[in-house]
Amino acid sequence: MRVLLVEDDKRLGAALADVLRSHGISVDLVGSAEDAVASLRPDHDAVVLDLGLPDRDGFEVCSRIRRGSDVPILMATARSDLGARVHGLHLGADDYLVKPYDVRELMARIHAVTRRSRPPAPGAAATGAPARRPAGRRVRRGDVVIDVDRRVVEVAGTPIALTRKEFDLLALLAREPGVVFRREQILSEVWETRWRGGARTLEVHVASVRAKTGSTTIIETVRGVGYRLGE
Amino acid sequence: MRVRLSSLLLLLMTVVLVSLGVPLAVSLAASQARTVQADRLADLALYASLVPEAGGRDGGARVGTEALGADLRRYHDLYGIEVAVVDAAGAPVVWSGENLRAALRRDEPLTHRAVRAALAGRPSEGPDQLWPWQDAPLAAAQPVVRDGDVVGAVVSLSPTGAARARVLHRWLMLAALETVALVGGALLAGRLAAWLLRPIARLDTAAHRIADGDLGARVPAGSGPPELRRLGRSFNDMASHVQASVEAQRAFVADASHQLRNPLAALLVRLQGLVLAPPEQRAAAAESAAADGRYLADTLDRMLELAKAEHTAAAAGPLDVAAVVDERLGSWHVVAARRSITLRREGDDAAPGWHDPGALAGAVDAVLDNALKYSPERTAVTVDVRRADPPGGTNGVTVVVTDEGPGLGADELSRVGDRFWRARSTSGEPGSGLGMSIATTLLERHGGGLRVESAPDGGLRVSLLVPAADPG
Numbered sequence: 221m222r223v224l225l226v227e228d229d230k231r232l233g234a235a236l237a238d239v240l241r242s243h244g245i246s247v248d249l250v251g252s253a254e255d256a257v258a259s260l261r262p263d264h265d266a267v268v269l270d271l272g273l274p275d276r277d278g279f280e281v282c283s284r285i286r287r288g289s290d291v292p293i294l295m296a297t298a299r300s301d302l303g304a305r306v307h308g309l310h311l312g313a314d315d316y317l318v319k320p321y322d323v324r325e326l327m328a329r330i331h332a333v334t335r336r337s338r339p340p341a342p343g344a345a346a347t348g349a350p351a352r353r354p355a356g357r358r359v360r361r362g363d364v365v366i367d368v369d370r371r372v373v374e375v376a377g378t379p380i381a382l383t384r385k386e387f388d389l390l391a392l393l394a395r396e397p398g399v400v401f402r403r404e405q406i407l408s409e410v411w412e413t414r415w416r417g418g419a420r421t422l423e424v425h426v427a428s429v430r431a432k433t434g435s436t437t438i439i440e441t442v443r444g445v446g447y448r449l450g451e
Numbered sequence: 452m453r454v455r456l457s458s459l460l461l462l463l464m465t466v467v468l469v470s471l472g473v474p475l476a477v478s479l480a481a482s483q484a485r486t487v488q489a490d491r492l493a494d495l496a497l498y499a500s501l502v503p504e505a506g507g508r509d510g511g512a513r514v515g516t517e518a519l520g521a522d523l524r525r526y527h528d529l530y531g532i533e534v535a536v537v538d539a540a541g542a543p544v545v546w547s548g549e550n551l552r553a554a555l556r557r558d559e560p561l562t563h564r565a566v567r568a569a570l571a572g573r574p575s576e577g578p579d580q581l582w583p584w585q586d587a588p589l590a591a592a593q594p595v596v597r598d599g600d601v602v603g604a605v606v607s608l609s610p611t612g613a614a615r616a617r618v619l620h621r622w623l624m625l626a627a628l629e630t631v632a633l634v635g636g637a638l639l640a641g642r643l644a645a646w647l648l649r650p651i652a653r654l655d656t657a658a659h660r661i662a663d664g665d666l667g668a669r670v671p672a673g674s675g676p677p678e679l680r681r682l683g684r685s686f687n688d689m690a691s692h693v694q695a696s697v698e699a700q701r702a703f704v705a706d707a708s709h710q711l712r713n714p715l716a717a718l719l720v721r722l723q724g725l726v727l728a729p730p731e732q733r734a735a736a737a738e739s740a741a742a743d744g745r746y747l748a749d750t751l752d753r754m755l756e757l758a759k760a761e762h763t764a765a766a767a768g769p770l771d772v773a774a775v776v777d778e779r780l781g782s783w784h785v786v787a788a789r790r791s792i793t794l795r796r797e798g799d800d801a802a803p804g805w806h807d808p809g810a811l812a813g814a815v816d817a818v819l820d821n822a823l824k825y826s827p828e829r830t831a832v833t834v835d836v837r838r839a840d841p842p843g844g845t846n847g848v849t850v851v852v853t854d855e856g857p858g859l860g861a862d863e864l865s866r867v868g869d870r871f872w873r874a875r876s877t878s879g880e881p882g883s884g885l886g887m888s889i890a891t892t893l894l895e896r897h898g899g900g901l902r903v904e905s906a907p908d909g910g911l912r913v914s915l916l917v918p919a920a921d922p923g
Contacts, residue, residue, distance in 0.1 A: 231743055232717040238739075239724035272713070298712060320716035323723040400727075444726045 221334065221396045222246040224291075226256040226269045226281055236268070239323055243400040244448055245330070253277035257284050265334045266292045268326075269313070271304050278304075279311055286312030292333040296321065327402060334396075359394040361450060364433050366394045375433055385410060386429050389422075393439060393449040402446040452651075453644045460640035461633070468629045479621045480580035487589060487614045488577030491607050495534070495593035496574075498523070499605045502536055502595045516545050523547035532609040536595070539602055541566050551608045562606055565592035569604035572596070581611060583619040650675035654686055666694040707754050714750055718743040757889050765807040767897040772804040772811065772848045772917050773836045779815045780834060787823055793831040802838035804848040804917040810893040811917065814901070815850065817890035818913050822854040825911070830855040839919035847899070850915040858911045859903070890915070 223240060227233035228251045237247040248264070250256050260267070267285060271278035282293060295313040297304050305316050314333050317326060359366045363376045368391050372379050382390070388410045393401060407418045426439050426447060437450040501519055516536075523534045527547035535546035537555055546552040554562045565575035569592035577589060588608050595603040653670050660668035669690060670683040721740035728736040780796060787794045822832045835851040891901040894915060902914040 229713040229717065231746060232713050232720070235717040235720040235724065235739070235743065238736075239720055239727065242724060242727040298709070319712055320719045323720060442727070443729070 221265045221330075221399050222248070222261075222263055223330065224256065224260055224264045224267045225249045226251075226253075226267065226278075227296075228252060228270065228277075232270075236321070236326075240326075243327060243402075243445075244396075244398040253281045253284070256281045260285060260289065260291070262289075264291055266294060266330055268294045268296065268317075268330070271295045271297045271301070271308055272319075279307060282308055282311040282313055292336065294329055294333055324402060324404065328405060331396075331405065359397060359449070361397075361438055362435060364435055364438055366390055368394060373433065375435075380432050382429065382432060386425055386432070389425055390429055390439070390449075393447060397449045400442045400446055400448045406446060453641075453648055456644035456647065457637070457640045460643065461637055464633060464636040464640070468632060472625060472629050476622050476625060477580060479625070480582055480618050483614050483618045484578050484581040487581065487609070487611065488591060491532070491577075491589065491591035491609055492574050492593060494526075494532075495591055495605045495607055498526075498534060498536070499593045499595045502603065502605065520545045520547070530609075532607050534605065534607045537566060537570075537604050537606060539570065541570060541604075544603065551606065554608070555606065561588070562590045562592075562608065565590040566604055566606055568592060569594045569606070570601055572601050581614050581618055583615045583622070585615070586611070646674075647676065647679075650679040650683060654679075654683060657686065657690070661690055661693070666690070666697060703754075703758060711747065711750060714743060714747040718747060753886075753889075757892065765809055767805055767807045767921070769803060769805055769920075770808050770811070772802040772806075772850060773798075773800055773838075775808055775811050776815055776834060776836055776850055779812055779819065783816075783819050783823065787832065790823065790826075791828045792823060792826050795831055795833045796836075797833060798836040799838045802836050802848045804839070804919055805921050806894075806897045806899060806917050810896055811899075811915075814890040814893040814899075814915055817886040817893075818852050818901075818915060821886050822852050822856070822911070822913070825856040826854045827856060847919045848917040850917070851912060852915070853906050853910060853912045855906075855908065855910040858905050858909050887913075 221244070223245055225233060225237055225240070225247050227236060227249065230251065233249050233251065237249045240247045248259055248261075250259050256267075256269070269278060269281055271282075278295070282295065285291065285293060292315075293313040294315050294317060295305070295308045296317045296319055297308070298319055308316065314336075315329050317329060357367065357369050359368070365374045367373070371387055371391075373382055373387065373390065374380070389406065392406060392409055403419055403422060404414075404416070406422060407413055407415070411418055411421070426441070429439055430436050435450075440448050440450040442448060498519070501522070503516060503519065519536070523536075523545060524547045527533055533546070533548040533551040535551045535555055536544045538544050541555065541558060543552045543555040546555075551562070553559075555566065558566070568575040572594050574594070575590070575592040577591060578585075589611050590606065590608050592604045592606040594601045595605060650670075650673065653673070657668045657670045669687045672680070672683065674680075675683075718740060721736065721743055725733065725736050725740060777796065780794060784794055819832070819834075826832055832855075833851075833853045835849075835853070837849045837851070839846050839848050887901065887903070894901050894917070898918040900916040902916065904912045904914075906912040
């Protein structure tokens with residue numbers, strides 16, 4: 221996953237970029253409206269935009285990006301700035317975050333906003349619409365091939381039997397290869413529960429997937445945070 | 452307080468009424484005494500002249516005294532006043548009643564003084580005052596003089612009841628009048644107190660409204676004694692100051708919270724990201740977080756400095772602006788040398804001006820800090836001190852600090868004094884955007900100012916303006 225981060229405060233921008241990168245997301249950090257418009261690429265999955273840019277640059281970035289692309293835009297505003305939020309939504313932003321950031325919320329909203337835009341219609345490439353990263357229909361890691369649509373996992377060409385939860389877990393991680401999925405997100409999406417105690421269940425399922433696929437690297441543990449699809 | 456004031460006025464009135472009334476009452480009693488005394492003496496004088504010649508004890512003399520005795524008895528019956536004639540020794544010779552005769556024979560104290568006086572040749576003196584509660588009869592006496600010799604006296608003893616009743620009657624009238632005056636005074640006192648206290652009541656209302664949160668409440672200008680009117684004006688001034696101060700505080704807090712948001716968010720993000728760092732990178736990640744925390748603390752410090760700069764007041768006085776500048780330059784040379792920046796000093800050696808040395812030094816520091824921070828290495832920062840022209844004139848002293856840094860665009864120039872504002876090119880450089888704001892506040896406090904322009908060759912030119920003399 222690749223994100224364009226528009227933040228003029230260098231310290232805050234650096235901190236955000238670092239934390240996004242440690243979740244396995246690639247980050248391009250820019251500090252002004254002009255740089256933002258110039259740096260936007262088709263392979264950006266989302267734009268995280270600080271609306272508090274000086275001189276209303278934030279709104280300008282929002283509308284200029286929206287004019288040329290339908291990339292999801294996540295705006296960050298001050299808690300008290302309701303007017304700015306509404307205006308930003310009108311100008312084309314898709315969702316908002318309140319400063320100071322909570323990293324879990326930031327990650328959840330990034331996932332939410334990119335999930336909505338996936339996958340592009342089959343004919344999109346033909347019409348020349350800007351393409352993002354490829355839809356995760358078939359993801360290959362070494363011997364393991366994960367076919368998300370058909371709900372089949374093959375190891376060296378042979379389908380293996382995974383339980384529904386085991387497959388859902390693997391499919392979730394394969395949705396954004398390399399991106400760290402936080403434990404609470406996995407529990408929320410796959411087990412549909414907010415129960416924190418489900419971590420043990422999660423571990424068991426991860427171990428089971430590793431055993432059945434015969435690969436210890438298919439799922440990589442990120443200590444203290446969650447898991448991701450391995451290299 | 453109205454009651455207290457009225458009571459006070461009433462008390463004063465009472466004191467005045469009493470101090471006037473008592474002597475008047477005494478005078479009334481005295482006047483009656485004199486009237487009665489005079490009346491008695493006049494009657495006695497008449498009888499004294501009627502006393503027959505003392506002579507032989509022949510028939511003529513006896514007939515005279517008998518006739519006199521009958522007159523006296525008639526007088527006694529008519530007026531109730533006993534009269535007697537005594538001889539030169541004080542022994543009664545003719546009398547109208549037994550009481551007086553007995554008193555005279557025994558020379559009782561009642562008549563003693565009067566008799567002695569008359570026998571000495573003078574009419575007797577009566578009491579000074581006729582008090583209503585003294586029911587002793589009044590003794591009076593006149594001498595009987597024949598051929599220049601006192602041969603006897605005529606003595607009267609009269610009840611004083613009627614006279615005393617008159618005194619009492621007059622006293623009661625006096626008391627009644629004074630009571631009426633007191634009641635009238637009480638009413639007037641009430642109204643006077645209300646008039647005096649009305650401005651205080653208005654002051655109280657305004658103070659209450661302010662205490663309840665309506666900072667705009669003021670005392671209406673109006674009636675009342677001049678001291679209270681002045682109090683009202685002072686109160687209004689104070690309320691305006693309080694209101695301005697509260698507004699300034701609110702604005703400051705709004706400013707501060709707006710600008711602390713980003714550094715705080717950075718710190719929080721770093722801390723949350725700390726848990727993601729692999730163990731070997733944790734130390735570095737923690738150090739980044741700590742650096743962000745320190746930056747936050749520095750920003751807070753600068754804000755406090757600005758708040759203090761706006762509210763402490765040191766006195767201004769005559770000083771040498773050039774001396775202050777040179778003293779500060781001494782410290783900044785070290786910083787400049789570290790970055791290979793040349794600090795040049797030009798202009799006058801001495802420049803008399805009027806300001807607070809501490810405030811001026813602070814402003815110079817802030818401007819130099821700015822200039823050095825944004826000057827690239829191996830450039831020059833020039834400090835030009837120009838004295839007032841003409842001396843003591845309205846132009847004041849100027850200290851012009853010019854740098855060769857990136858300068859500012861035209862649109863940015865107007866915003867450079869805004870609190871927390873920092874030019875686009877500076878985001879991320881250490882600095883809180885408060886330096887120029889602080890310098891401006893410090894200078895303006897005693898009539899100075901700050902001007903920012905673009906230098907001809909691209910850098911920034913900052914002029915500190917210091918008045919030449921007390922602006923008054």
